[in-house]
Amino acid sequence: MIIKTSEFVISNTDYKKCPEPDMPEFAFIGRSNVGKSSLINMLVSRKNLAKTSSTPGKTQLINHFLINGSWYLVDLPGYGYARVSQRSRESWGNMVNQYLLNRENLMTVFVLIDSRHSPQSIDLEFVNYLGEKAIPFQIVFTKADKQSERKTLENIDLFKEALYQTWEELPKIHITSSVKRTGREEVLEEIGLIIPYFNSLA
Ligand code: GTP
Ligand code: MG
Numbered sequence: 001m002i003i004k005t006s007e008f009v010i011s012n013t014d015y016k017k018c019p020e021p022d023m024p025e026f027a028f029i030g031r032s033n034v035g036k037s038s039l040i041n042m043l044v045s046r047k048n049l050a051k052t053s054s055t056p057g058k059t060q061l062i063n064h065f066l067i068n069g070s071w072y073l074v075d076l077p078g079y080g081y082a083r084v085s086q087r088s089r090e091s092w093g094n095m096v097n098q099y100l101l102n103r104e105n106l107m108t109v110f111v112l113i114d115s116r117h118s119p120q121s122i123d124l125e126f127v128n129y130l131g132e133k134a135i136p137f138q139i140v141f142t143k144a145d146k147q148s149e150r151k152t153l154e155n156i157d158l159f160k161e162a163l164y165q166t167w168e169e170l171p172k173i174h175i176t177s178s179v180k181r182t183g184r185e186e187v188l189e190e191i192g193l194i195i196p197y198f199n200s201l202a
Pocket of ligand 2 (some may be wrong): 075
């Protein structure tokens with residue numbers, strides 16, 4: 001998949017106001033600060049298309065980016081940021097859940113997980129939630145540049161083990177680093193493989 005153009009389209013708090021669902025769409029989700037916005041920038045080879053920050057809670061809205069004039073990437077706010085109030089946690093839940101449950105052109109959700117850590121229950125719960133709701137997803141481990149490959153693979157193995165507690169078959173798993181551009185081709189190739197199925201959705 002070659003990225004020729006990428007442009008910001010719109011930010012929303014409500015899935016109903018998102019662009020017409022007439023093109024395939026891929027969303028990036030995961031804990032606050034896990035690297036969602038950075039991964040989007042890495043995929044499209046732009047520094048600041050999606051806004052990033054070293055402080056968690058940067059992305060607050062549902063952000064649509066149009067790629068090659070023919071499909072959407074969506075940057076979502078992160079979950080699990082400890083310092084937000086109960087109320088804004090609920091509004092996150094509402095906004096993102098409504099989007100995930102109702103967005104008809106959503107082909108696959110990429111769930112980002114920090115490869116530095118052993119399995120976190122909030123990530124496992126989110127993955128299991130997607131399973132319950134039959135929302136297709138793949139897993140993307142981020143920040144692989146931050147530790148040894150051995151450590152990354154160890155954490156991934158632990159995560160897989162945890163998934164096997166509830167899943168018979170595991171989703172596709174990618175290892176990425178936005179700094180080193182690791183995993184770029186792999187994730188884009190996946191998207192390229194899924195896009196043609198959009199026509200058989202309706
Ligand atoms: P929220 O929008 O707040 O939920 O965060 P996010 O998941 O979009 O994370 P963001 O892309 O803003 O990145 C958070 C921090 O992690 C920034 O300081 C990034 O520079 C850093 N970061 C993201 N990806 C990588 C990576 O692959 N490697 C390294 N070393 N740092 C990364
Ligand atoms: Mg972000």
